[in-house]
Amino acid sequence: MEVNATQKMYLPVDGILGMFNSLTGHHESDIMRPVLQSAALTTVPQHPKVSNISKTSMGIIKTVKGRMKHQDKRAVSLSRSSSSVNRQVSTDRLPKRSVDLLELGLTKRKNCLRIVVLGAPKVGKTNILQRFLGKDFEEHYEPTSEDFHRKLFHIGGEAYQIDLLDAASERDFPAKRRLSILTGDTFLLVFSLDDRESFDEVCQRLNEIKAAKAKLLNLKHPARAPVVICGNKADLASPRAVRRSEVMEALGEDVAFFETSAKDGTGMEGVFRALATLGGLPDETSPSRHQTISILSYQSMCIGQRGRRGSRGLGAPCAAVEPLARRPSFTSDLRLVLRSSTKHNKPERCHIQ
Structure with a gap:
C-alpha cells in the first residue's frame, strides 16, 4: 500500500x-x-x-x-x-528636594514647630518618634547617631510643619547640644522607668534648657520650659527604678509628665497632644487624629489651594512624612538663633558657648 x-x-x-x-x-x-x-x-x-x-x-x-x-x-x-x-x-x-513649607510660602512661621528630643541611649526615643510618624515599633535596637524627620499636616484648610530632631549624637558635645536647644521650640525628654541614671540625665537636660532659654531671652530667672517628659518602658514587669512621686518632686508640678510605652502605645496620645498644645498646634497633629497620605498627594493639595485665602478646607485632617528631610546646617541654625536673640536684646557673644 x-x-x-x-x-x-x-x-x-x-x-x-x-x-x-x-x-x-x-x-x-x-x-x-x-x-x-x-x-x-x-x-x-x-x-x-x-x-x-x-x-x-x-x-x-x-x-x-x-x-x-x-x-x-x-x-x-x-x-x-x-x-x-x-x-x-x-x-x-519623586520630589526633587526636601519640602519646606515656610520657604515655599505655603504656611506661616507660627505653624512651624521644631521638637528636640533628648535623653540617654536605649530609653526608646527612636520608637517614640516612629509612633509619631505612624510607623511600627522596632524590637531590634540600633544606636542612633542623629535623626531628623519632618511631618507635614493639612488641618482646617491650613498647612503645618513639625520638625523632629533626635540629637543623640550631641550627648558628648555641649556646644552642639546647646545650639540644638536654642533652635528648639518644644522639647521631649525621655528616660526609662527602670534606669535611674537615665532619669538623672533628664534632670540635667531640663536645667540646661531652662538656662539656655533664659539667656536667649535675656531673663534674670529661668522661665517655664516648653518640655514634655516621658518615663518610657512602662510595659516592663521589672521593678521601677523611678517612681512618679520622685519625678514630680525633682521636676516640679508644672512639668508635663507621662508614663509611656512605645511598644504598646500606652500614654503616647497624651504626649503628642501635650506637644501640640505647647507648640500652639491643633490636636489633630496626633497620629490617631489624621489620615496619612503620600508626599506627592500632599504637595498637590497645597499647591491646588494656594492663593485661596477665603476658602477653608472641608477635607479630613491629613499628614505626610517628608522622605527627603535633612537637618538644616549648623550655620543656618546659628543664624536662626542670632535672629531670634536680636528681637529681645543685642547679643554680646555667641550663645552656644
Whole structure:
C-alpha cells in the first residue's frame, strides 16, 4: 500500500514542530504557523529522496529561526523602551528636594514647630518618634547617631510643619547640644522607668534648657520650659527604678509628665497632644487624629489651594512624612538663633558657648 506525497511531507513537519516545542517552550504560535502551513502546501514530487526532505526541513528551520530572532529583538527593544519610560516617570514623580513649607510660602512661621528630643541611649526615643510618624515599633535596637524627620499636616484648610530632631549624637558635645536647644521650640525628654541614671540625665537636660532659654531671652530667672517628659518602658514587669512621686518632686508640678510605652502605645496620645498644645498646634497633629497620605498627594493639595485665602478646607485632617528631610546646617541654625536673640536684646557673644 502506497503513502501519498502529502502524508510523507507531514511527518517531518510535525517532527520539526515537536522539536521547537521541546527546545523553546513555545506552543504553535502565530510566527510558526504560517511558515509550517506554507511548507505543507508546497508541491513535492512523489517518492521524494531523503536529501530533499532534509533540505526542506532545514529551510523551514532557518525561516522559523529567523522570524523568532526578529521577534526576540523587537521584544527586547520594547522592553528596554518601556523600562526607560517607567524609570523616567518614576524619577519625575519623586520630589526633587526636601519640602519646606515656610520657604515655599505655603504656611506661616507660627505653624512651624521644631521638637528636640533628648535623653540617654536605649530609653526608646527612636520608637517614640516612629509612633509619631505612624510607623511600627522596632524590637531590634540600633544606636542612633542623629535623626531628623519632618511631618507635614493639612488641618482646617491650613498647612503645618513639625520638625523632629533626635540629637543623640550631641550627648558628648555641649556646644552642639546647646545650639540644638536654642533652635528648639518644644522639647521631649525621655528616660526609662527602670534606669535611674537615665532619669538623672533628664534632670540635667531640663536645667540646661531652662538656662539656655533664659539667656536667649535675656531673663534674670529661668522661665517655664516648653518640655514634655516621658518615663518610657512602662510595659516592663521589672521593678521601677523611678517612681512618679520622685519625678514630680525633682521636676516640679508644672512639668508635663507621662508614663509611656512605645511598644504598646500606652500614654503616647497624651504626649503628642501635650506637644501640640505647647507648640500652639491643633490636636489633630496626633497620629490617631489624621489620615496619612503620600508626599506627592500632599504637595498637590497645597499647591491646588494656594492663593485661596477665603476658602477653608472641608477635607479630613491629613499628614505626610517628608522622605527627603535633612537637618538644616549648623550655620543656618546659628543664624536662626542670632535672629531670634536680636528681637529681645543685642547679643554680646555667641550663645552656644
